[in-house]
Amino acid sequence: MKVDAKFLGVASDAEVQAQMGFAKILCQPSETIENGESEALGIAILEAQSCGLPVISSARGGATEGIIPGVTGFSFEERDAEALAQRILMLFSNQEILQSASNSAIRFAQEKFNISTCTKTLESIYEQVSQRL
Incomplete structure (x- = not known):
């Protein structure tokens, strides 16, 4: 496809954050492997947003x-x-959609995956499990 891509391999947290500062999107294609396992919720998706x-x-x-x-x-x-x-081209060809998705991504990550919300969810799960014992 003649895409000018460079795979950087393993990087430190600081390097990843710096690269995300230059990026416009995170593209994470994935596929189910032969034994049926597939990509779970990866931290990269949350970090990117x-x-x-x-x-x-x-x-x-x-x-x-x-x-x-x-x-x-x-x-x-x-x-x-x-x-x-198509999705990549749509984002790069429409700055309004790209900016809206960017703003929404930040809000979503901050609201749904902040430490307080995650702690409350985990505590609720622990409470439900302990009541079954």
């Missing part, structure tokens, strides 16, 4: 829990390169 990057992902957990489709990012079916390309 907290930095204002809309996410484009085929990851099942990331596409269903970690983004609000059409608001903070976009999902697509595994191995559908055409759908992936």
Whole structure:
């Protein structure tokens, strides 16, 4: 496809944050492996949104829990390169949609995945489990 891409490999937290500062989107194509396992909600999806990057992902957990489709990012079916390309082009060709998704991504990450909200959710789960014992 003649895409000028460079895969950086393992990087420190500071390097990742710096790279996200240059990025416009996070693209996370994923596919289910032979034994049926698939990408869960990856921390990269949340980190990207907290930095204002809309996410484009085929990851099942990331596409269903970690983004609000059409608001903070976009999902697509595994191995559908055409759908992936369409979503990338749509974001890069429409600065208004890109900016709106960026703003929404920040709010979503801050509201749904902040330490207080996550702690309350975990405590609720612990409470439910302890009542069954």
